[in-house]
Amino acid sequence: MQIKLQNFTKRFGDTTVIEDMSLSIASGEMIALLGPSGCGKSTTLFAISGIHRIDGGSLHFGDRDVTTLPPQDRPVGVVFQNYALYPHMSVAENIGFPLRVQKLNTAEIKRRVGEMAELVQIGNLLKRRPQQLSGGQQQRVALARALVRKPDVLLLDEPLANLDAKLRLEMRSEIRRLQRETGITAILVTHDQIEAMSMCDRIALMRDGQIEQISTPSEMYERPASHYVAGFLGNPPISFLKAEANGKLMLGAENSLPMPQGVDASGPITLGIRPEHFGPQHQGPTVTGRVSFIEPQGREDLIDVTLPDNQRLRAIVPAGHDFALGQDVNWQVDLSRTHLFNAEGNRL
Amino acid sequence: MNTSIKGNWILILALTLFSAPLVIMYGFQLIDSVSRPAPGGIIPQEWELTNWRFLWEPIDSARPSIWRVTFNTFVFASTTALLVCAFSITAAYALSRLNFPARRFFLAGLIMLHAFPTITLIIAIFIVLQFLGLYDSLMGVILVKAALELPFGIWIMKGFYDSVPWEIEMAGVQDGASRFRVWWELILPQVKPGLSALLIFSFLAGWSEFILPLVLAPGADAQVLATYMNAVIADDTRPDYGLFKAIGMFYALPVIAIYLLFQKRLMNIYGGGTKG
Numbered sequence: 361m362q363i364k365l366q367n368f369t370k371r372f373g374d375t376t377v378i379e380d381m382s383l384s385i386a387s388g389e390m391i392a393l394l395g396p397s398g399c400g401k402s403t404t405l406f407a408i409s410g411i412h413r414i415d416g417g418s419l420h421f422g423d424r425d426v427t428t429l430p431p432q433d434r435p436v437g438v439v440f441q442n443y444a445l446y447p448h449m450s451v452a453e454n455i456g457f458p459l460r461v462q463k464l465n466t467a468e469i470k471r472r473v474g475e476m477a478e479l480v481q482i483g484n485l486l487k488r489r490p491q492q493l494s495g496g497q498q499q500r501v502a503l504a505r506a507l508v509r510k511p512d513v514l515l516l517d518e519p520l521a522n523l524d525a526k527l528r529l530e531m532r533s534e535i536r537r538l539q540r541e542t543g544i545t546a547i548l549v550t551h552d553q554i555e556a557m558s559m560c561d562r563i564a565l566m567r568d569g570q571i572e573q574i575s576t577p578s579e580m581y582e583r584p585a586s587h588y589v590a591g592f593l594g595n596p597p598i599s600f601l602k603a604e605a606n607g608k609l610m611l612g613a614e615n616s617l618p619m620p621q622g623v624d625a626s627g628p629i630t631l632g633i634r635p636e637h638f639g640p641q642h643q644g645p646t647v648t649g650r651v652s653f654i655e656p657q658g659r660e661d662l663i664d665v666t667l668p669d670n671q672r673l674r675a676i677v678p679a680g681h682d683f684a685l686g687q688d689v690n691w692q693v694d695l696s697r698t699h700l701f702n703a704e705g706n707r708l
Numbered sequence: 709m710n711t712s713i714k715g716n717w718i719l720i721l722a723l724t725l726f727s728a729p730l731v732i733m734y735g736f737q738l739i740d741s742v743s744r745p746a747p748g749g750i751i752p753q754e755w756e757l758t759n760w761r762f763l764w765e766p767i768d769s770a771r772p773s774i775w776r777v778t779f780n781t782f783v784f785a786s787t788t789a790l791l792v793c794a795f796s797i798t799a800a801y802a803l804s805r806l807n808f809p810a811r812r813f814f815l816a817g818l819i820m821l822h823a824f825p826t827i828t829l830i831i832a833i834f835i836v837l838q839f840l841g842l843y844d845s846l847m848g849v850i851l852v853k854a855a856l857e858l859p860f861g862i863w864i865m866k867g868f869y870d871s872v873p874w875e876i877e878m879a880g881v882q883d884g885a886s887r888f889r890v891w892w893e894l895i896l897p898q899v900k901p902g903l904s905a906l907l908i909f910s911f912l913a914g915w916s917e918f919i920l921p922l923v924l925a926p927g928a929d930a931q932v933l934a935t936y937m938n939a940v941i942a943d944d945t946r947p948d949y950g951l952f953k954a955i956g957m958f959y960a961l962p963v964i965a966i967y968l969l970f971q972k973r974l975m976n977i978y979g980g981g982t983k984g
């Protein structure tokens with residue numbers, strides 16, 4: 361089911377949280393709403409689910425205008441961050457609740473609950489209460505309950521935030537598997553970039569109630585549309601350097617880099633270099649500086665190089681090198697993978 | 709380790725000292741009701757049940773039977789409790805979850821009413837009841853008592869509702885259930901501990917109410933145990949303290965039983981945090 365949100369505006373009292381946002385999601389696609397806390401991800405999600413009334417704009421599921429439809433009538437399943445299981449009901453009753461509301465007969469409910477439980481692999485837990493389940497199992501119940509109505513849209517609000525690291529990995533692929541198997545259109549709200557990149561077809565990166573960039577994970581990583589996007593994605597994060605463009609990129613008095621191909625700029629700009637594109641193992645023009653920090657990570661080390669004008673560049677260097685703190689180095693930059701941003705923060 | 713045991717001993721001693729007078733009084737009330745002390749003494753001389761005769765025979769012809777009065781008290785207390793609960797669970801839900809005009813005003817009013825010395829209203833209530841034709845009827849006292857208990861009940865229940873996560877409600881709505889159904893089937897079960905505590909609490913409040921029945925329903929038909937006792941002690945030419953103690957015992961027994969049975973649930977009432 362295609363989702364089309366147009367010129368969406370949401371206010372809480374006097375504060376406008378989201379203004380004039382448009383978002384279009386293809387049928388069967390899984391998209392991530394990624395952004396820092398408070399940027400309006402949940403608000404957008406709950407507007408699509410119908411829990412929040414929208415103050416402006418329209419929402420279409422396919423050709424159907426659902427802007428004013430109450431949440432009960434929207435073909436939407438939601439998984440909440442804290443799962444919101446009904447504590448006084450067994451797992452089977454939890455999953456069956458949406459069907460009971462639809463007044464299906466008991467046999468049919470039982471059949472579909474069983475089916476759903478198999479799909480999320482909790483068939484043996486149907487009699488338990490939510491309190492008797494682990495976080496991951498509760499998560500599966502919440503997924504089953506959201507999907508049992510066979511909705512056209514699945515909304516997930518930080519579904520993995522409450523799980524430990526190992527379970528998070530497991531549920532990441534589990535949710536993606538379910539989404540693929542059911543072919544449902546899904547929106548995942550998260551502030552974890554890894555989650556967004558690994559689970560979704562496209563990412564909508566949000567900032568202050570606006571979508572800063574929407575594209576596939578690799579596109580967003582390789583060609584960030586702005587300073588903000590470049591800074592948000594990547595771990596360890598990208599290093600930004602202030603530079604002066606005048607045919608070359610001047611980094612203080614000592615260092616300069618040639619202008620990357622196809623870029624035309626002059627005056628003060630920002631140069632973004634990801635740690636994996638700087639170091640002794642690369643090909644390209646060099647930058648000199650002094651090693652100021654080394655953080656061993658096992659397979660590789662993170663090394664900070666401080667340039668003579670006191671700007672810092674971070675490098676990922678394979679372990680087994682013999683660089684030491686305070687050593688002067690002259691390392692290569694993979695120039696074609698660097699990012700240039702103008703004074704407003706937009707990509708050049 | 710040592711200090712905590714020592715601390716506990718001091719605590720226990722202090723509690724014993726402070727509660728001893730109460731325990732002794734209750735003990736003697738029980739003993740006195742089934743015995744006859746020596747004149748001027750406190751040691752029981754002979755055991756007898758004459759003080760409890762009110763259970764099987766009218767103590768004098770002018771008074772209604774104890775069973776009639778007990779029945780009245782029960783009706784009074786339980787109807788009050790049911791009314792308080794019915795209104796509390798709905799009003800508190802609205803105050804906790806629904807955004808309606810003047811919500812702040814109602815909340816503030818609730819706290820004020822809760823702290824208000826209601827007895828100062830008794831004259832006004834008297835006039836209103838008279839006007840409605842409910843003066844000197846059990847129904848009238850029930851309505852008044854329930855109304856006076858409501859601010860407390862609503863406030864308590866609001867605290868319980870506030871601690872139920874919003875998401876449960878959202879999930880229910882998203883699962884297709886109406887707002888009413890969500891409340892009834894998903895939210896109400898979460899506040900059941902509060903509800904049962906409130907039920908017991910307001911039953912006990914009704915059971916022990918004295919002033920309201922005394923002023924608003926003085927007639928024999930609407931008499932409850934508290935006013936009945938008052939009458940026994942007040943207008944006899946020669947007060948019968950033995951009888952009075954026995955009736956007092958009889959009156960207190962259900963309360964003691966309820967406390968013993970529902971102690972845990974009553975404690976719940978202090979468990980629901982109240983958030984503005």
Ligand SMILES: Nc1ncnc2c1ncn2[C@@H]1O[C@H](COP(=O)(O)OP(=O)(O)OP(=O)(O)O)[C@@H](O)[C@H]1O
Pocket residue numbers: 372377395396397398399400401402403404551
């Ligand atoms: N019911 C509400 N009333 C008033 N303001 C609200 C309400 N809900 C959200 N907001 C505000 O709207 C903004 C966006 O909130 P939202 O919950 O969408 O953020 P989010 O991106 O989901 O953040 P997080 O990652 O912390 O969940 C925040 O500034 C928040 O304070």
Ligand SMILES: [Mg+2]
Pocket residue numbers: 401402403517
């Ligand atoms: Mg959120």
